Amino acid sequence: MSRVEIRSYFPKSDLVNFAVLACLILIVLPLSMDIFRLNLVGKYLTYAFVALGLVLCWGYGGILSLGQGIFFGLGGYCMAMFLKLEASDPESTKIQSTPGIPDFMDWNQLTELPWFWEPFYSLPFTIIAVLIVPTIFAYIIGVAMFKRRVGGVYFAIITQAVASILTILIIGQQGYTGGVNGITDLRTLLGWDIRTDSAKYFLYYLNAILLFACLFFAQWVRKSKLGRILLAMREREDRVRFSGYDVSNFKIFVFCLGAAFSAIGGAMFTLQVGFMSPSFVGIVPSIEMVIFCAVGGRMSIFGAIYGTLLVNWAKTTFSESFPELWLFAMGALFIGVVMAFPGGLAGLYTDKVLPFCKKFIQKTRSGKKPQQIKVGPPKNDELASPDLAAVK
Amino acid sequence: MVTQKDFVLAVEGLTVSFDGFKAVNDLSFYVEEGEIRVIIGPNGAGKTTVLDLICGKTRSTEGSIKFRGKELTKMSEPAIVHSGIGRKFQNPSIYEELTVFENLEISFPRGHSVFGALAFKRSAEVIAAVEEVADEIFLSEHLGKTAGLLSHGQKQWLEIGMLLIQKPDLLMLDEPVAGMSVAERKKTAELLNKITQNRSVLVIEHDMQFVEDIAHRVTVMHQGKVLSEGSMDFVKNDPKVVEVYLGH
Incomplete structure (x- = not known):
């Protein structure tokens, strides 16, 4: 019987969507742009990881997080710490009073590397940390909030507060974090110069492949029973709870998943752009990321990616000519989306x-x-x- | 002391106080194996609160609720569900965006952990269970339909079906026929009589005709306490009950 046929994880219509998006990202954009523009697209696509996480978290799970920048930033900072250590070998920092430590530490009168920087000499550790640190952080926030049944607006405000606190912490601890400038002047990854054009092409494609891996994972999650439980939970939380599910665990899971996606995006951002700073952690970038997702359509994993590309393209074009007006345009866009086409x-x-x-x-x-x-x-x-x- | 073995559900000295207001006050009653018990009472008597207390939605201030000898007052809501209690809410609580099939599937008692839900497979066993229940609740023609498009009565049945698929030992229904047509009400009474073959049912209902149709025994609540208990004929003629319902 067709009505109860075994559900396919990749129905035909979604396969077409995957193919169209792959064609655009892997072929059309690289062929039609110079490397400067393509690198910009690569940067936009790192935000798409966050938007993708928000589709599952907000669209499906109904959990609006206004603090996804936290996880984007944590992932990005983990990667930046590794690259910075590699850029700060004793040879190239010999003019500092303490050679061998990152330049900003030297400026802040630090004389030795802080203990939590030490493990970031190792690339495998760094890659694990990129994934694990933000996920654990999300897990702690999730347990603290969802087990106490904090949700909705309260949760959104708390995530915003955490984003704000983290920014203040990063800026305040200048000697350990690089402060408001962030971690800059990143050059090589295991001796491979990430600033060359060929490296930028490579990183663009690596980013695209990781994005598709995340997309496939998201597709699997939303087509599994877990995806349906998320939808059910958003609508009738009590009914799900009294059908024998521990609702908070599902919320924690999807929030952690969103955090892990964001962290991958953050790490790729650092690699492609060559620096990480607190301006990608705080409230404004976090809200921007929600707008990308809303414009694309918060119920569509593909829409989120198109939305991110479109809004960022508009941002770049618009702010090149009218830098002051961009924030107003963005606000108007958000209101327009919510009022006129909530499906994005x-x-x-x-x-x-x-x-x-x-x-x-x-x-x-x-x-x-x-x-x-x-x-x-x-x-x-x-x-x-x-x-x-x-x-x- | 009553031996609890004979009872599916033993509620003793149950009290809940909301800022000093005792919505349920020193309430005791016992439900036997295979019994359909109906709780009636005027508005605000605390009927829904009793169901909330049993399923763990509200925590009691004092007293005990024992289900097959197991104390429920300290258990988490999902644990209470897994011990064999199903509860239907007053307004039909179904997932309107999902299909009837998916609504029933979510309640199927497997894959309730996060990773269990990720790995959950729609096996032949699941499909058979869903189809069996759908047949019982008169919805086998609508399995592929989005639940939001069902009529009010069908939504009520769907929620009852979502409980049936859990195979609970105790089924709690909060106003299952509210807003139903006469024909639907009859069908629901039939359905309830059929599904109680091997389980106990606790029902809250206002519709007296329906209560007479299904109840084995009736508990009348008033101001958080048991006013009267017994067969429908007995409580109908109890002067205390008559006064509460007609006196004011």
Whole structure:
């Protein structure tokens, strides 16, 4: 029976979406842009990791986090610490009063490397730390909040507060973190210069592959029973709880997953842009990331990526000519999305564009075959939003 | 002291106080194996609070709730569910965005941990269980339908079905026929009589005709206490009950 057929994790329509996106990111963009612009796209795509995490966390789980910058930043800082240590070998820092430590430490009268910097001499440790540190941090926040059943607006405000605290901490502890300037002047990864054009191409593709890995994982999660439980939880938390589920564990899981995705994005950001600073940790970047997700469509893992690319492209173009106006434009965009098309670009596509195309096709067909003019009203199924269609 | 073995559910001296207001006050009652017990009472008598206390949504101030000899007052909500208690809410609580099939599937008693849910497979066993329950609740034609599109009565049945698939030993229903048509009410009574073959049921209901149709015994609550208890005929003629319902 078709109605209860075994659910496929990758239905045809999603495979098409994957293919179109892969074509765009892996072929069209690299062929149509110079390396400077492509590097910018690579930078935007690191935000797409965060937006992707928000689709699961906010769109599916209903948990609005206004502090995803925390995890993006933690991942980015972990990577930056490794690169900075490599850039601070005794040879190239011999003019400092203490050679062999990062320059900003020397400026802040530190005479030896702090203990928590030591393990970042190792690349394997760094890669593990990029994933684990933000996830553990998210786990702690998650346990503290969700086990006490803090949710909704309160949770959003608390994440925002944590983002703010972390920024203040980073700026305040200048000697350990590089302060407001962040960790800059990163050059090589295991001796391989990350600033050359060929390295930038390589990193762009590495970033794209990691993004697709995360996309596949997200697709698997949302098509598993866990994805349906998240939707159910968003709607009727009590019903899920009294069906025998510990709701808080599911929230913690999806929040940690969002954090891990963001951290990968952060680490790739550091590699591609060559520095990390507190301006990617705080409240404003965190909210921007929510806007990317909202514009793309918070229920669509693909929409989030298109949304991120589009908003960032607009930001770059717009702020090149009118730097002061950008924040207003962004605010207007957010209000517009919430008021006019809450499903974002993805919602617009499935609610407006697809039905229009279908009607158009029907019309041309019935024009060719006049005996088929009696086309019934569109079924409910066809007009349903993408997510309703997806969960069918 | 009553031996608890004979009872599925033993509530003794149960009290809950919200800022000094005792919504349930020193309440005791016992539900036997295979019994349909209906709790009635005027608005604000504390009926829904009793269900909340049993399923762990509200924590008691004093007293004990024993389910097959196990104390429930200290257990977490999911643990209470896993021990064999299912509860239906007053308003139909279903997942409107999911299909009927998926609604029932979520309640299937497997894969309740995070990683269990990730690894959950829609096996033949699951499909068979869902189809069996869907048949019982008159929804086998609607398995692929989005639950939000069901009628009010069908939503109520769906929620009852979501409990049935858990195979609970004690089923608690909060106003299962509220807002149903006469025909739907009849069908629901039939359904309840059918599904109580091997379990106990605790029902809150206002519809007296429906109560007469299904109840084995009736507990009348008033101001957080048991006012009267016994067969429907007995409580109907109890002067205390008549006064509470008609006196004011």
